[in-house]
Amino acid sequence: MPKVSMTVNGKPVSGEVEGRTLLVQFLRETLGLTGTHVGCDTSQCGACTVHVGGKSVKSCTTFALDCDGAEVATIEGMANADGSLGTIQQAFQDHHGLQCGFCTPGMVMSAAALLKENPKPTEAEVRHYLEGNICRCTGYHNIVKAILAASGQDISAIAAE
Numbered sequence: 001m002p003k004v005s006m007t008v009n010g011k012p013v014s015g016e017v018e019g020r021t022l023l024v025q026f027l028r029e030t031l032g033l034t035g036t037h038v039g040c041d042t043s044q045c046g047a048c049t050v051h052v053g054g055k056s057v058k059s060c061t062t063f064a065l066d067c068d069g070a071e072v073a074t075i076e077g078m079a080n081a082d083g084s085l086g087t088i089q090q091a092f093q094d095h096h097g098l099q100c101g102f103c104t105p106g107m108v109m110s111a112a113a114l115l116k117e118n119p120k121p122t123e124a125e126v127r128h129y130l131e132g133n134i135c136r137c138t139g140y141h142n143i144v145k146a147i148l149a150a151s152g153q154d155i156s157a158i159a160a161e
Helices: 023-030 087-094 104-117 123-132 141-150
Strands: 003-008 011-016 049-052 055-058 071-073
Touching: 023 049, 049 104, 055 104, 087 104, 087 141, 104 123, 104 141, 123 141
Parallel strands: 003 071
Antiparallel strands: 003 011, 049 055, 049 071
């Protein structure tokens, strides 16, 4: 079997994989990083979103071998060095941007990618960016508030739902 090597959350990792092994399988089954969720297996829900080379990707349709040599970031890498919640994670908690939590890792990873490319997005820009992520619980309002709060913006003007 081929060997794949990459840096995941700042640490070098490697393992043997079949050519058809998906990145999400490598992360969850080989590395034990189960924060990345599999919701649909068709790249529709976004629960499996991770960053590869600084870009947001759906790991349920990305082959592990295609990430050989890449820098990969998962939800586990979003926490602060001391283990406390990172800024975006804390905003999700503070603004009730999660309910069942299944979509949350993908939402946080998508939010991080958005805020990297657009540090002060509008509410409309956040909603548009999240079109590839599905939440079945919260109705998105508090997720959007959390992302805007994580960007340091005043969210008092956003009407309560």
